[in-house]
Amino acid sequence: MKRIIYALILPLVVISGLLYANREIKDEASKKSISKPLSAAERKAAMKKWEATPDGIKYKKWEASAEGKKVYAGEAKIRKHIRAFTNMDAVVTSLSLPPGSRLGFGVMVRISGDDYILSFGPEKYDKNFLNVNNEFQQLHSLKVNDKISIRSHNVSHAPKYLYPIIVGDYVERDGKLIYKRAPRKGGC
Template sequence: MKKVIYALILPLVVVSGLVFANREIKNETSKKSVPKPLSAAEMNAELKKWEASPDGIKYKEWEASPEGKKVLTAAAKIRKDISAFTNMEAVVTSLFLPPGSRLGFGVMARINGEDYILSFGPETFDKNFLNFNYEFHQLHSLKVNDKIIIRSRSVSHAPKYSYPIISGDYVERDSKIIYIRVPRKDGC
């Protein structure tokens, strides 16, 4: 009888010890200091340092070039709609992004006579290959010359691309919603 009691108590002690040790490890990792945000002066100093670097010099040259000015002007045209998160009418001009792009899934779209990259991010498939219900399923049904309504929270640019990059948050076709970006669960 004593052996049975010892056999039941021993795993209980081992498991509770592991749980307690794991709790201690988690507490230690949460006590690590988070780097404090930079002050305005520190941010300006870092910006000046970057502008003097080879990448910063290349960026400044691109920004002053006709191609860079064209991209920045096109981005400025829709900045008001982006900040207000309002509907923008677009026409799909290509189902493929420019060669060599690393933006994930996206299409080319024309808004008010300007071409933009409409990027949705990397495609992720369910680990279960039988589950075909993935995030961009309805976006793959888009065709060239489809008229869509889009909303976005950000527009960006990069010297690598000849077009501004719109982050697709909402897409509607024929008054039907075909895509809404789901916020990440981790808050980022």
């Protein structure tokens, strides 16, 4: 009987020791990864260094090109609405994003005569990987030429896309809410 008890306790002790040691290793790694923020001079030097790389040169060329200027002009048109988080009236122009897009689920919209990508992020799947989460269910009912009102906290750009990218935080159709981004958990 004592042998059976020792046989059961010994693996428990070994596993507990391994788990405790693994926790200490993770604690040390997290303490080392915390670094102080860069000063303005360090950020400027890092930016100059990046601008000298092939990607930096390519980005600067894109900014100076007609496509880059068009994207920046589109961002400037809606910046006031983004800062104030006010409604922007839009018309859905396409139910799919440009080919090769990696923005997740989204649609193309036209606001004040300019085209924008309205991105909502990746679709989440249930545990059985067969059912799509209902978060975007009402957005899937949108049709081309639907008039919607959008609110967003963020607009961005990327050289890969010919349009500014609006992150969809709040969408209404016919005065009814069809999407509202859930607030982040555990953050600001």
